[in-house]
Amino acid sequence: MKELNIELHQGDCMDVMAGLPDNSVDMILTDPPYGIKYQSHGRTKSPKFEVLKNDDNDMRFVAYKEMYRILADDSVLVTFASWKNYHKDYAELEKYFDIKNVIVWWKHGGGMGDLKHTLATDYELAIVCHKGKCKLRGKREGSVWECGKVAPSKMVHATQKPVKLMRDLILKYTDEGDTVLDGFMGSGSTGVACVETGRNFVGIELDEKYYGISAERINEAQTATEGE
Amino acid sequence: MKELNIELHQGDCMDVMAGLPDNSVDMILTDPPYGIKYQSHGRTKSPKFEVLKNDDNDMRFVAYKEMYRILADDSVLVTFASWKNYHKDYAELEKYFDIKNVIVWWKHGGGMGDLKHTLATDYELAIVCHKGKCKLRGKREGSVWECGKVAPSKMVHATQKPVKLMRDLILKYTDEGDTVLDGFMGSGSTGVACVETGRNFVGIELDEKYYGISAERINEAQTATEGE
DNA sequence: ACTACGGTTGAATCCTGAA
DNA sequence: GTTCAGGATTCAACCGTAG
Numbered sequence: 001m002k003e004l005n006i007e008l009h010q011g012d013c014m015d016v017m018a019g020l021p022d023n024s025v026d027m028i029l030t031d032p033p034y035g036i037k038y039q040s041h042g043r044t045k046s047p048k049f050e051v052l053k054n055d056d057n058d059m060r061f062v063a064y065k066e067m068y069r070i071l072a073d074d075s076v077l078v079t080f081a082s083w084k085n086y087h088k089d090y091a092e093l094e095k096y097f098d099i100k101n102v103i104v105w106w107k108h109g110g111g112m113g114d115l116k117h118t119l120a121t122d123y124e125l126a127i128v129c130h131k132g133k134c135k136l137r138g139k140r141e142g143s144v145w146e147c148g149k150v151a152p153s154k155m156v157h158a159t160q161k162p163v164k165l166m167r168d169l170i171l172k173y174t175d176e177g178d179t180v181l182d183g184f185m186g187s188g189s190t191g192v193a194c195v196e197t198g199r200n201f202v203g204i205e206l207d208e209k210y211y212g213i214s215a216e217r218i219n220e221a222q223t224a225t226e227g228e
Numbered sequence: 229m230k231e232l233n234i235e236l237h238q239g240d241c242m243d244v245m246a247g248l249p250d251n252s253v254d255m256i257l258t259d260p261p262y263g264i265k266y267q268s269h270g271r272t273k274s275p276k277f278e279v280l281k282n283d284d285n286d287m288r289f290v291a292y293k294e295m296y297r298i299l300a301d302d303s304v305l306v307t308f309a310s311w312k313n314y315h316k317d318y319a320e321l322e323k324y325f326d327i328k329n330v331i332v333w334w335k336h337g338g339g340m341g342d343l344k345h346t347l348a349t350d351y352e353l354a355i356v357c358h359k360g361k362c363k364l365r366g367k368r369e370g371s372v373w374e375c376g377k378v379a380p381s382k383m384v385h386a387t388q389k390p391v392k393l394m395r396d397l398i399l400k401y402t403d404e405g406d407t408v409l410d411g412f413m414g415s416g417s418t419g420v421a422c423v424e425t426g427r428n429f430v431g432i433e434l435d436e437k438y439y440g441i442s443a444e445r446i447n448e449a450q451t452a453t454e455g456e
Numbered sequence: 457a458c459t460a461c462g463g464t465t466g467a468a469t470c471c472t473g474a475a
Numbered sequence: 476g477t478t479c480a481g482g483a484t485t486c487a488a489c490c491g492t493a494g
Contacts, residue, residue: 031467033467036467036468040466040467084467085467086315086318088315090315100345101346101347101349104332104351106332106334108370108489109465109466110465110466110485110487110488110489111466111486112465112466112468112469112485112486113466113470114468115368115469115487116363117328117358117361117363117469118329118468119329119331119368119369119370119371120371120468120487121370121371121467121468122370122371122466123332123372124467133345134345136344136346140338140343140348141348142336142338142348142349142351143347143348143349143350143351144332144334148489149489151491152464152466152490153490153491159467367487368485368487
């Protein structure tokens with residue numbers, strides 16, 4: 001396999017993105033904090049994961065604008081949302097992009113909270129934003145994608161996305177050798193998916209701990225795919 | 229089975245709702261025009277169905293406020309949306325209601341449009357809005373509901389919802405003998421589901437033709453369930 | 457290869473009290 | 476008044492281990 005260009009940054013995504021040229025990446029696939037101060041596992045005492053850094057609306061909204069500049073024409077930005085913050089992200093993204101699809105990631109499995117009065121929320125939304133016209137690779141598909149979530153014992157980040165889901169998205173919107181950007185790496189699933197599918201990757205993470213975890217996971221994926 | 233109270237009105241839903249007392253219905257289940265000037269089957273010449281009447285944002289937004297008044301405490305309004313207008317409805321409904329869930333109705337099967345550049349949208353969203361606290365009947369459930377769509381050959385309305393879907397929603401949020409309101413009847417599926425589940429029904433439809441179709445379908449359902 | 461069983465979990469929600 | 480933080484609560488599904 002041709003050698004990939006993997007470029008990781010620890011720091012604020014606005015600072016790092018400022019150094020990236022216009023129209024320079026072929027896809028942006030990212031999962032910013034939703035602005036809900038999510039405390040994983042409902043525990044405030046000895047939580048498994050800390051509350052996320054950068055967890056406010058303005059942060060990601062400013063980033064979306066900068067991402068539009070960096071993204072190449074005829075490419076997509078895919079960003080995640082829950083039904084509670086979706087309407088805010090939609091209204092913001094609509095200013096720059098053509099929103100052409102919203103994919104429902106059906107993750108199955110229970111929810112939490114007041115289950116007498118509310119249904120368990122077992123999906124998240126992926127907003128597909130076009131800059132120009134990005135053609136879809138592979139076979140024709142619907143907008144509800146079933147994919148199991150990461151097993152709790154294997155979780156290294158509170159809101160970790162499955163590599164399989166990221167891989168499917170990358171395969172749908174890019175070609176081999178393209179470059180993918182993730183401004184909020186978290187656990188680094190996007191980067192791992194890039195390595196597995198032969199895409200170059202630019203990853204940014206503010207939190208030192210998660211930067212380290214991301215780098216390690218991506219490195220492991222590179223070792224695993226060597227000699228293929 | 230106890231005799232049901234079925235009350236159908238042909239006219240503007242604002243006019244009819246003005247005559248309904250506060251807190252007088254136990255659920256509102258409705259599917260207003262989405263404000264996207266939907267022309268069924270992509271045809272502008274000799275379309276199968278005409279462009280819907282009442283198809284603008286303001287109409288349903290004003291109606292939502294009036295519906296809040298009519299709805300009893302500890303009950304829900306369930307209204308449908310697509311991902312394209314969801315953010316507008318959400319922002320409006322949030323002013324009056326507690327939005328507690330958004331159900332994804334996964335209808336399977338392809339959509340239309342530019343399939344080289346967009347995925348087929350094969351779901352719609354049902355926004356569950358609480359006035360007070362409405363408890364859920366039956367077993368605990370997730371938020372993605374699979375239900376096949378109405379066969380094209382049996383369609384009598386451009387945006388017709390399956391009776392099964394409406395029945396499941398009614399069973400989840402009401403008890404037998406409760407009263408359900410639909411301010412935008414369309415094909416009358418909500419009314420048919422009420423008859424089948426033993427709920428009283430108040431239905432309103434502006435369009436004369438669809439009012440007739442609704443009345444007929446509901447009437448047939450009543451005949452079919454007689455003697456049960 | 458499978459099944460059975462028990463512990464753990466969840467982009468949550470409610471309530472109370474402090475600031 | 477209103478916002479914010481902490482602790483209790485939730486249960487079907489999933490995971491991991493044993494047999």
